[in-house]
Amino acid sequence: MAVTRRGMREGKRLLSRRIRAVLAGGLVFGVGATITLAAWNDSEYGTAIFTAGRFDIVGATDGATFSSHPVGTPAALSFSAPFSAMAPGNTSYALFSVRTANPSVAGTLQLSVTSTAGTGLGSYLRYGVRAIAGTACNGTTYAAGTAVVPDNSLMSVGGTGTQAVAANSGTTVNYCFAVTLPAATDNGAQGLTAIQTWQVAGVSS
Numbered sequence: 228m229a230v231t232r233r234g235m236r237e238g239k240r241l242l243s244r245r246i247r248a249v250l251a252g253g254l255v256f257g258v259g260a261t262i263t264l265a266a267w268n269d270s271e272y273g274t275a276i277f278t279a280g281r282f283d284i285v286g287a288t289d290g291a292t293f294s295s296h297p298v299g300t301p302a303a304l305s306f307s308a309p310f311s312a313m314a315p316g317n318t319s320y321a322l323f324s325v326r327t328a329n330p331s332v333a334g335t336l337q338l339s340v341t342s343t344a345g346t347g348l349g350s351y352l353r354y355g356v357r358a359i360a361g362t363a364c365n366g367t368t369y370a371a372g373t374a375v376v377p378d379n380s381l382m383s384v385g386g387t388g389t390q391a392v393a394a395n396s397g398t399t400v401n402y403c404f405a406v407t408l409p410a411a412t413d414n415g416a417q418g419l420t421a422i423q424t425w426q427v428a429g430v431s432s
Contacts, residue, residue: 282431283328284336284392290324290362290401301424304404307365313348316410322364325427326392326399333394334431338375338386338402341424348419349382354406358390364403372403379407382423392429402427 285293288302296302302323310319325336338356343349357372375386390400406423408416 280332281330282334282429283331284325284334284427284429285328286427287324288322290322290399293324293326293328293396295328306404306406310406313408315408315412315416318366318405318407320364320366320369321404321406322362323402323404323425323427324362324399325402325429326396327394327429329396331394331396332431333392333397334429335389335391336400337389337428337430339426339428340383340385341426342422343382343424344422345420347421348408348416349421349423351408351412351416351419352382352406352421353379353409354382354404355380356386356405357403359401359403362401364401366405369403369405375402378405382421389430391432 283295286296286302287293288305304321304323306319306321308319309317310321313319327334354376355369355374355378356376357369357374359368359372361368375388375390376384377387392398392400404425
């Protein structure tokens with residue numbers, strides 16, 4: 228059967244509408260797929276600033292006036308008489324108090340000997356150190372204290388154990404030093420001198 232020119236035109240228009248319909252459907256499907264894959268989102272963030280503390284200890288020879296005594300400028304301990312003219316059997320006492328500065332974190336202390344100098348009296352002397360309650364350092368308070376350096380130690384012997392100090396000047400360790408020229412010391416010690424330097428080393432905790 229012969230196809231008329233009009234029929235051909237109608238057929239082309241029908242095919243064109245079908246193609247447009249298919250393309251339009253594809254576009255609609257594509258948009259729908261995009262909406263399906265999308266999602267809302269949100270986030271939370273946290274931050275912090277960290278600052279290092281400090282550890283600092285200070286000392287006082289009177290139990291009240293605290294300051295730093297770095298290497299080369301040690302505190303001069305105030306020994307009781309007769310430290311400047313010791314005779315056999317004499318014992319002399321001195322206080323040295325240590326605590327943390329404010330501000331400072333807490334820590335521990337340990338007493339050691341830095342040097343023993345002079346003209347030789349140090350080899351004759353004996354000593355001990357005790358941690359005492361309060362700042363009155365004498366024979367009575369020394370006897371009631373807690374041993375840091377054993378009695379009758381050589382001047383080269385350091386402390387045993389450690390002592391705790393609280394943060395921000397919260398507690399004080401009062402060291403009571405007792406230095407003795409033994410009763411049996413011979414005449415060779417006459418006129419000699421001793422220069423003793425101790426160190427209290429602190430470690431933060």
